[in-house]
Amino acid sequence: MAYNFKIIEDCLKCTFREQRLFCDLSREALLKLQNIKATSVYPKGALLCLEGQPPRGVFVLCTGRAKLSTTSSEGKSMILRIAEPGEVLGLTAAVSGTPYEATVETLETSQANFISQTEFLRFLQDFPDVGLRVARQLTHNCKCAYGEIRSLALSNSVPEKLAKLILQWAEHPLEMPGKRPYETAIRVTLTQEEIAQLTGTSRETVSRVLSSFRKKSWIKVKGATWTILNRQALEGLVTT
Amino acid sequence: MNTPPLQSESANELYASLPPELRTELAHYEQSVTVPEGTNLIKRGVLPDQLVIVNSGKVEITFDCVRESVSVDCAAEGKVFGMRAVVSGELPEADVTSQESCHVTLIPRNAFLGVVRQHPQMYFAIAKILSSDLVMAQRLLKTSLRRRASKGAGGPLVRWPH
Numbered sequence: 001m002a003y004n005f006k007i008i009e010d011c012l013k014c015t016f017r018e019q020r021l022f023c024d025l026s027r028e029a030l031l032k033l034q035n036i037k038a039t040s041v042y043p044k045g046a047l048l049c050l051e052g053q054p055p056r057g058v059f060v061l062c063t064g065r066a067k068l069s070t071t072s073s074e075g076k077s078m079i080l081r082i083a084e085p086g087e088v089l090g091l092t093a094a095v096s097g098t099p100y101e102a103t104v105e106t107l108e109t110s111q112a113n114f115i116s117q118t119e120f121l122r123f124l125q126d127f128p129d130v131g132l133r134v135a136r137q138l139t140h141n142c143k144c145a146y147g148e149i150r151s152l153a154l155s156n157s158v159p160e161k162l163a164k165l166i167l168q169w170a171e172h173p174l175e176m177p178g179k180r181p182y183e184t185a186i187r188v189t190l191t192q193e194e195i196a197q198l199t200g201t202s203r204e205t206v207s208r209v210l211s212s213f214r215k216k217s218w219i220k221v222k223g224a225t226w227t228i229l230n231r232q233a234l235e236g237l238v239t240t
Numbered sequence: 241m242n243t244p245p246l247q248s249e250s251a252n253e254l255y256a257s258l259p260p261e262l263r264t265e266l267a268h269y270e271q272s273v274t275v276p277e278g279t280n281l282i283k284r285g286v287l288p289d290q291l292v293i294v295n296s297g298k299v300e301i302t303f304d305c306v307r308e309s310v311s312v313d314c315a316a317e318g319k320v321f322g323m324r325a326v327v328s329g330e331l332p333e334a335d336v337t338s339q340e341s342c343h344v345t346l347i348p349r350n351a352f353l354g355v356v357r358q359h360p361q362m363y364f365a366i367a368k369i370l371s372s373d374l375v376m377a378q379r380l381l382k383t384s385l386r387r388r389a390s391k392g393a394g395g396p397l398v399r400w401p402h
Contacts, residue, residue: 070382070385070386072385072386073386078382078385078386080378080381080382080385091371092371092372092374092375092378095367095368095371096368096371096372096375098375101375101378101379102378124363124364124367125361125364128360128361128363129360130363131360131361131362131363131364131366131367132360132363134363134367135327135328135363135366135367135370136328138367138370138371138373138374139324139327139328139330139370141374142324142333142370142373142374142377143330143333145374145377145378145380145381146303146333146377148381148384149303149377149380149381149384152381152384152385153384200385
């Protein structure tokens with residue numbers, strides 16, 4: 001196995017299907033999906049689509065994570081959100097025929113299934129359950145976007161924003177044998193620069209705040225594995 | 241088949257993606273009204289009883305950002321509001337208020353959902369509307385991030401025009 005995950009070629013045999021927002025489709029729809037998708041594995045840092053580019057199609061993220069970013073007028077990159085497995089990327093552009101709203105870049109080695117815009121729209125029209133799934137994902141994304149806007153307006157301090165982010169990541173903990181019951185391990189593949197882009201601050205500030213969290217023994221950082229040692233302390237920072 | 245002209249057929253974003261027979265079916269439930277300036281057509285946090293289709297006139301969309309109200313966009317004829325709330329039961333995030341006298345078509349939520357259940361192919365049209373709503377939210381998020389980035393994290397809260 002060249003990658004640290006098994007490549008899922010056949011959507012009908014995918015064991016994650018039922019947990020995913022988009023993929024839990026009828027057998028007929030899955031058979032069609034199997035015919036129209038092109039499976040690829042992308043290395044970390046691969047650009048799936050570029051903000052402002054006319055839509056070519058959608059990417060169903062099967063494994064790995066990707067960052068959705070935009071650029072400020074000063075050329076500064078800002079992360080809108082992190083996409084998780086099971087998400088359809090480039091959805092609004094493909095459905096509404098408008099340019100891609102964000103640049104999508106893989107954060108780790110990822111598998112994604114590409115479906116051309118024409119095929120995807122036909123798929124959406126021919127299979128009502130696909131339409132229902134797409135509507136659910138759009139609804140979910142819209143809710144997340146409004147949540148982010150609120151969060152940006154509310155969180156004034158960087159420690160609060162970082163605490164919120166860490167607690168958010170802790171919703172998907174890593175299985176770690178030997179960890180104490182009160183500890184939560186998470187895998188963080190973002191660089192400090194990317195965390196800064198995600199929280200609207202500078203890399204230096206992120207570094208300073210994380211260092212203070214470590215000194216207070218609230219978290220432990222070992223490479224990409226972070227361990228939350230004092231969840232209560234982090235929760236105490238979050239006022240909203 | 242000759243389809244009778246419908247009141248709200250004039251290129252609204254929902255009907256534009258529906259076949260004539262479905263437009264006719266929905267027309268049975270339509271109620272057309274003229275509302276005066278300042279009417280709150282969709283109220284944030286309140287599940288709407290109906291879909292609102294703007295046939296003429298302008299409406300303003302405002303988002304409550306906790307400490308301030310953000311004017312997100314203005315929309316005119318053809319725009320459909322309340323879709324996300326009607327199909328998912330999620331409470332609306334924004335207020336939609338008429339900026340002038342507006343002619344609107346209302347389709348009751350339960351009637352609309354009944355037609356969708358009978359004709360699930362309508363999800364294609366629904367997805368298009370939800371998609372344009374998401375584009376609007378994403379643009380607001382980008383503006384919000386850009387303003388914050390230009391002011392610095394420790395700076396004052398983003399100031400939005402009222």
